[in-house]
Amino acid sequence: MTREGPEADLLAMWRIRAFEEKLQELHKAGDLLGSVHLCIGQEAGPVGACTALSEQDALFATYRGHGWAIARGVPLRPLFAELLGRATGVNGGRGGSAYFSAADHGFYGENSIVGGGVPHAVGAALAGRHDGSGRIAMAVFGDGAMNQGAVPEAMNFAAAFGLPVLFLCENNRYSELTPIRDMVRNEALTDRATALGISATRIDGNDPELVRSTVARYADAARDGHGPAFVELTTQRLVGHYIGDVQQYRTRAELEEDGRAEPIARARAALAESGVDTDAVERAAREEVGAAAAAALADPPADPTTAKEHLYA
Amino acid sequence: MTREGPEADLLAMWRIRAFEEKLQELHKAGDLLGSVHLCIGQEAGPVGACTALSEQDALFATYRGHGWAIARGVPLRPLFAELLGRATGVNGGRGGSAYFSAADHGFYGENSIVGGGVPHAVGAALAGRHDGSGRIAMAVFGDGAMNQGAVPEAMNFAAAFGLPVLFLCENNRYSELTPIRDMVRNEALTDRATALGISATRIDGNDPELVRSTVARYADAARDGHGPAFVELTTQRLVGHYIGDVQQYRTRAELEEDGRAEPIARARAALAESGVDTDAVERAAREEVGAAAAAALADPPADPTTAKEHLYA
Amino acid sequence: MPELNYAGAVNAALRRCLEELPETLLYGEDVAKPGGVHGVTRRLWKDFGDRVFDTPISESAILGTAVGAAMMGRRPIVEIMWADFFLVALDQLVNQAANIRYVSQGRLTAPLTVRTQQGNSPAACAQHSQNLEAMFTHVPGLRVVVPSTPQNAYDSMVSAVYSDDPVVVFDNRTLYLGEKQQVETGGAVKPIGGGTVRRTGAAATVVTWGAMTHRVLAAADRLAEEGTEVTVLETPWLNPFDHEAVHRSVAATGGRLAVVHEANVTGGFGGEVVVRALEAGVLSGRPLRIGAADTRIPAAPRLAGALIPDTEQILTELRKFTRA
Amino acid sequence: MPELNYAGAVNAALRRCLEELPETLLYGEDVAKPGGVHGVTRRLWKDFGDRVFDTPISESAILGTAVGAAMMGRRPIVEIMWADFFLVALDQLVNQAANIRYVSQGRLTAPLTVRTQQGNSPAACAQHSQNLEAMFTHVPGLRVVVPSTPQNAYDSMVSAVYSDDPVVVFDNRTLYLGEKQQVETGGAVKPIGGGTVRRTGAAATVVTWGAMTHRVLAAADRLAEEGTEVTVLETPWLNPFDHEAVHRSVAATGGRLAVVHEANVTGGFGGEVVVRALEAGVLSGRPLRIGAADTRIPAAPRLAGALIPDTEQILTELRKFTRA
Ligand SMILES: Cc1ncc(C[n+]2csc(CCOP(=O)(O)OP(=O)(O)O)c2C)c(N)n1
Ligand SMILES: Cc1ncc(C[n+]2csc(CCOP(=O)(O)OP(=O)(O)O)c2C)c(N)n1
Ligand SMILES: [Mg+2]
Ligand SMILES: [Mg+2]
16 A cells, blocks of 8 residues: 555554543543543545655644544554553653644654644744754644733744744634634634745545645645645544543534544545445554554553653763 | 813823923933833823723733823822822832823823733723723733734634724834834734734824824724724824934934924924914913923822732732 | 532632623633533533533633633633643733722622632643643732632632632642542632641641642641641632641741642742731741652653652651751 | 953853754854844854844743754753743743653753852842742752852853753843953863852851852951851752752861842742751851842842842851851
8 A cells, every 4th residue: 555545545544443432432441641632524624644754854732633644654553552651652741632742753743732832843944944954843723722811922033034843724614622713703713824924725634635735736836935834634533522521512423524524534435436345444544553553551650769760962 | 271172182282292291301300210112202092092091991011101091180299109109109109100100090000010000901891881880991011012912812802702992003113122113014903813813903103182082983893892993193203212222223314203293293284283282282282391390299108017918909 | 418429619710700790701622512621611502591601622722712711891701721721821810900999999790700720730741731830920910819729719719709800720630530528519608718727736837729739638648647747838829828727837837838839849839928927027047849740741650650749758848857 | 361351251152052062052132243232242153154043022932942853862052041041941941951861761851051140239020030049949859059250150051062961050130240360261071060169267167159159259358357168069060959068068168158139038949058057067056048038139229239149247146057
């Protein structure tokens, strides 16, 4: 299977969804604790966008970042291990579900402060301007984050200096339990980027190929010195804000509609038509994920005697 | 003389300018200490906007707020007294040049944190919605403040809830010693308001009558439930950011052009043509200001034994 | 007296304030229709209409509008969902709210209450685990309270809202769904300040607040079984803080003082409690400070557990301390 | 050795860092073309081109981009024009920079330096007068230094920039244009931490930092004329803080310890210094804490003067203390 193309995309999306579904199981079983934010339904964004990035590019995500880490190529076992508090986790259990990083894979971290990572991406782009790497950076954040002051500050900073950074807004229509439409007067979030002089577009975020080509185009422009860009991905989460959120704030009709729009259902239908055995793709993903989870569960827990290490140089 | 009309406006503008020029003198003489931000050249904004407000409306300004306080009707003697650290100051010397208030006159304070007062105005508008006062609120801030996160946060908050607040941006083209054009990619600052769903316009901020009619129109709309508005006033300061700033960052040509655009020169020329004795207007303002300053200088200094009072209820 | 858990007690206090004080408003992220991410503000939106509302994710706007509304005579109660999030908007409390009364010589006031919750819970990340009360107790002009039981959560919330000063109320989310208690609702509004003697004993005075209270009491019970009785003074109000009560107790317990909080030790408010006792001349020998290690807080519960005092650690340290 | 005032010394240190470390960047509001509102960064933009630049009034973006650039191997030096302005963007230091190394187990680091200045100057308003170092010393993961002389401003700036941890450097603007001093520029980079014995005497140990150092020394001189010699320990580095040096000195001065800072007393770092000495068992009798009154700072210099320790007040209190 190649890295691009609909079948590869489906596998990549399944890998993420199977990972998230496994977390649901682990949470139910009591192996996984705390607040865990799943991206079930939002897999097309990470899969499309990450395949448009180069190795040296820097990605900054949010607490809803598992899919982004996986799409960036972070191996599954140390990811599970991180969430399970194992010594073998990508951060030895220090980060947890909402705040881990895997710099080796260009994944410069989740962030559990809404908007907190967005200026980091701008800083990474600034670094790229000076270190000769040709790096671009990408910040991923939600619709709700648009209302957090650090985000427009970071966007303006990037615009003013023409920095090579892409702002990717995953608009899943909700911020925790509150719909974005109730929190803004103008729902066209791209207008905010345009107002800062940033090229902006809103696209179907459930289509990995469209995400890839859009991001690739802006990434090329950024590399060529045309400055930042803003891409809004319309998408949906099929599950609650965190594991345990029963989504009383959504109607059944809305959930059904989202179920039809979501990327895996769509990709599966399209590929099935062209004769691909999509069940096999799903099985492959689930096997990979299952093996990684089992291995991580068997990994040694983080060692409390090391808990004070690494605070200072 | 009536409250409105070109001659009243000229007097009101002269009152502000004479006040500020007196401060220059007092600073030179060592009576006035510290960082003092004058609004010389920017008098049309306060004069035009404040005459469009009602008594119960709430105004929130910045450290460059003397003119706004004066236009709101705060008497000159306690204003001077405040800046001179006198017990008779509007805040008994606690506020100083950059952070005084005079709530009795609907002047809810300067603020010396860039953008810090903008959410206060939104909060005052929110209060107005609940207290039956029919109050609207107005936040005044500079071009540079547009890049401070609290400002877009406050603007979106007002927009989302349709609150009766006017955002008045005094664009004097500089933030301290740095030109706004170097700090933004899109110089049309009104776009940022529009993007949030806020009606916005950019007008000649050196024309008090235009400022008044524009603000009055939006104030009426806000009172009628049409939500917030944003007015950008193009203007200029004829002096440094603070007393002592020698403005090396501005060319002589620019200063000369600003000298032609500034509101008092323009109003004087216009009124002289229609036969008004504008020198008499100036003299009247200077006399009033001179008397107030002299009185304030004779007022008792703030009493150090009271310095710990009023911290808590 | 209704039986309420901590969340229910706060809810009852908020309901009382909304009923009694028409100038109150209650807002924050997810507090209205969803009833709060911890369910604390459940049903208030239904009953009080547009005085209770959800906001954008804009902490500077939440706090800043509360300051502005308070200046105009409203009495806003706003929520910062996690204390860690204060840090994106601290200006509005420290540079703004705290200054208003002082600088205007009382012509303006800022009677607002900020509700938040803090501390570590299993697997919470480093950005959702801090205990930040000491940052606020260093700021003249702000009142600070860190309750621990349904009753004192109720009382301090009502007192906070009735106070004419800005008050920050720090809950701990691990307490919300704790045991129910008979809570005296209604009744006179208590003045802010003060604490409670939770048990008495001559071996030492242990001062504590917030979620640690329960661990300290459990440790003190165990210690009592071993024959050592300590006084436990719970002091939810850190500003105003009742230093005199501490000093009286320390004097009565041989000059021995221990302070226990969840915040990390260095720069924690425990240090202030100790120094005041020292300055008052009531201490004898070395005091004991127990708090989180001076590190960040890792997500893995086993790691965090090694850094944050639990009953076992408190017991061990108190045992050593009282026997020294 | 060049003769430099404090501002010149910082400028020289920045110049050296920009020369020696190509990965440094220097930015902030008005720091480049205008050379800084206090002239500290003058001419650096001319000489280092686009590595030195002016920014929008966006403290979250300034600090946040510095964090991001530092994670990628740059070594940013950024300015927050007034320490009070940290409060609009504290998240980026406390929730972000301080966590990076710890949480990533050292796979990522945040070697950034934040320059700021603080304290009161004549007629500065309440929002431009605070001393906030204690907020930062309570945060594990951040280094903190508060210099007082051209030489230690130079040294600590160089050490800060070379440090692989986030460091906050608090200047005091009243020192910038103070007396010139022979400053040893160049030379080996000193490790962070430590302090200086500024004078010795047996009557007491006085610990101080920042602008207060000069007032303390002046008071100590006057006290010496009266026949009482105190040791003055200047400790610019508050994290890491050399508690051992304080304890040795306290032990050598009869267990008597005074701490003087400009920040308000309650919750100030002085309390921590005292408690550590108490915990180390070197104190005897009551300590002395001198700092600003626990109020806001009013603009009128006569009012502020009544709240912030000056030489006279320090002298009076030290006199009483050493004679007690
Ligand atoms: C500064 C800050 N405020 C509030 C929160 C609490 N919070 C966590 S996620 C979230 C909703 C974010 O919504 P959105 O940006 O749309 O992202 P999504 O969760 O939908 O991916 C909120 C309010 C936070 N983590 N940080
Ligand atoms: C949060 C914050 N950052 C920085 C400053 C320092 N500062 C004071 S005035 C100013 C420039 C503001 O420019 P602008 O908003 O255009 O207003 P103007 O002074 O031109 O009226 C700056 C950066 C501040 N007071 N507050
Ligand atoms: Mg969302
Ligand atoms: Mg300006």
